Amino acid sequence: MIYIIHIYINYNNPPDMNSVGEACTELKREYDQCFNRWFAESFLKGERSGEPCGDSFKRYQLCVQRAIKEKDIPVDGVDFMGPNKDKPES
């Protein structure tokens, strides 16, 4: 008789990182938790089902994008992987 064991390890109470928008830290935490679970349990395993974190992401983004504007952080209009374009392939 062979038993297959699934072992779950979850370290509780990881400390939180602040958001650049002070009011957004809780929303960020909620989204991060959802994302981390989806990433490890679905995305990496090749599951193509839709990402379940859309709602919490929207709420978080509304908050953080406003903070970015208020603080004049020049991140808008920066191309994805922009500076990588002029670098030779590794």
Next chain:
Amino acid sequence: MVKYFSNNTDIQNAWEHVVSAFWRRYPNPFSTHVLTEDVVYREVTADHKLLSRRLLTKTNRLPRWAEKVFPTHLARSVYIVEDSIVDPLTRSLTTFTWNLNHTTLMAVEERCVFKESALQPATTSVKREAWISSGVYGFSRPIQEFGLARFKSNQTKSMKGLEHALLNGHGMYTAAVTGGGADMLRLKIKNEIIHVMSSLRLKSHLPIVTLTEVPVTFPHSVSSLPTLDRYSFFNPYSKGKFFGAAHTFNTI
């Protein structure tokens, strides 16, 4: 004048663990200079890649001689953009990181590729490259040297931070044991759990001292699986409550 720096290293952990830890590496004891962290863009592409952008703010730590010469730069933190692509098919994570402001003083661009090792099992190879430059006339050389020294120090901190996040494993691990009586089975399961913990390098914690059979709340993806027994365990010596659970089901 651009200074280029590159190095290769191996992390003794499976690629999936490294990539999961990549998202969880802040805060850590080596990242006190990182003040804030935010995901500001995320997309899953049609070919199943994950694109993300993180915005970080860090304290601007200049050597004292630079502080005297550039006092205005002390006021604002440094804004860092980290763009990344996770490709679960080719088992690679590529990141590109650069600073948005203070670029005249110093521009640091870094590219990292984390790839599942082709040669060694449960190992991830990391290639890091950096391009460091300064646009300040007359101070270019000392600033670049400082930038390179600080980059190397940050690189060490960054790897330590990633390893720290790897210790706080979150996920499911599979093992197989052959059965005997219920007591023997419990002992074997306990040993498997200890083995998983040490493979995650949780050696700083004492081994599990209690293995109890209690109803536990499993992650939703699991609770529908058929089970024979469920075990939960905790380590009373760890600071945060360390929770783990195991369930078994028959084969053969």
